[in-house]
Amino acid sequence: MAITVRFFAGIRERLGRNQAQVDASAVASAADVWREVAGVPLPPNTLIAVNQEYAQPGQAVRDGDEVAFFPPVTGGAA
Amino acid sequence: MSVRVIDTPLEPWREVAAFEATQKFAGKVGAACVFVGTMRDYNQDTTVRSMVLEHYPAMTERELEAIGNEAARKWTIEKWMVVHRHGALQPSDPIVLVAAWSGHREQAFAACRYIIEALKTRAPFWKQEQTENGARWVERQT
Numbered sequence: 001m002a003i004t005v006r007f008f009a010g011i012r013e014r015l016g017r018n019q020a021q022v023d024a025s026a027v028a029s030a031a032d033v034w035r036e037v038a039g040v041p042l043p044p045n046t047l048i049a050v051n052q053e054y055a056q057p058g059q060a061v062r063d064g065d066e067v068a069f070f071p072p073v074t075g076g077a078a
Numbered sequence: 079m080s081v082r083v084i085d086t087p088l089e090p091w092r093e094v095a096a097f098e099a100t101q102k103f104a105g106k107v108g109a110a111c112v113f114v115g116t117m118r119d120y121n122q123d124t125t126v127r128s129m130v131l132e133h134y135p136a137m138t139e140r141e142l143e144a145i146g147n148e149a150a151r152k153w154t155i156e157k158w159m160v161v162h163r164h165g166a167l168q169p170s171d172p173i174v175l176v177a178a179w180s181g182h183r184e185q186a187f188a189a190c191r192y193i194i195e196a197l198k199t200r201a202p203f204w205k206q207e208q209t210e211n212g213a214r215w216v217e218r219q220t
Contacts, residue, residue: 071215073200073204
């Protein structure tokens with residue numbers, strides 16, 4: 001197994017892909033996952049989710065987790 | 079207790095009527111507070127022709143459930159519902175429906191307001207607007 005990484009909206013466009021896989025043995029935290037896959041610094045205000053729940057960059061990650069990176073959300077209306 | 083994220087046209091008044099028809103709260107409810115958000119044809123002084131709403135499937139539903147359940151713990155409401163669009167939208171299309179039913183209006187208003195405000199900062203949706211100058215991601219709350 002590995003860690004599945006997902007990107008959304010502007011971050012997905014900037015990186016040119018919506019998904020990546022990371023070997024879990026190479027990373028300890030969500031911030032490590034970004035460093036491993038992105039090749040650029042984490043943009044300011046980026047939100048992180050681990051297994052579909054909001055997380056901090058330092059949150060530990062393990063085999064089988066899904067880690068997502070996305071810009072501030074802009075849903076709703078009015 | 080009802081969350082749906084749909085990519086087909088949202089018909090808020092039909093949704094409310096259909097939901098009420100499945101409920102057995104007649105007599106207990108004195109107030110239904112309904113918020114409907116629709117798409118503007120302008121944003122930050124620019125004309126917006128259309129919009130695409132991207133979201134994070136599974137996390138979206140999970141976050142909306144959490145927000146609604148928080149509202150139900152904070153206020154005395156009988157039921158609540160959220161229906162949110164994703165995909166391609168045109169100006170005046172409904173984007174989001176939030177409704178809360180309660181014995182009294184104060185509780186229904188407060189719960190409905192809480193849900194829409196929390197949704198806007200927590201539910202993982204992103205707007206990409208099509209303007210005269212091309213496509214742009216909305217980077218902050220509007």
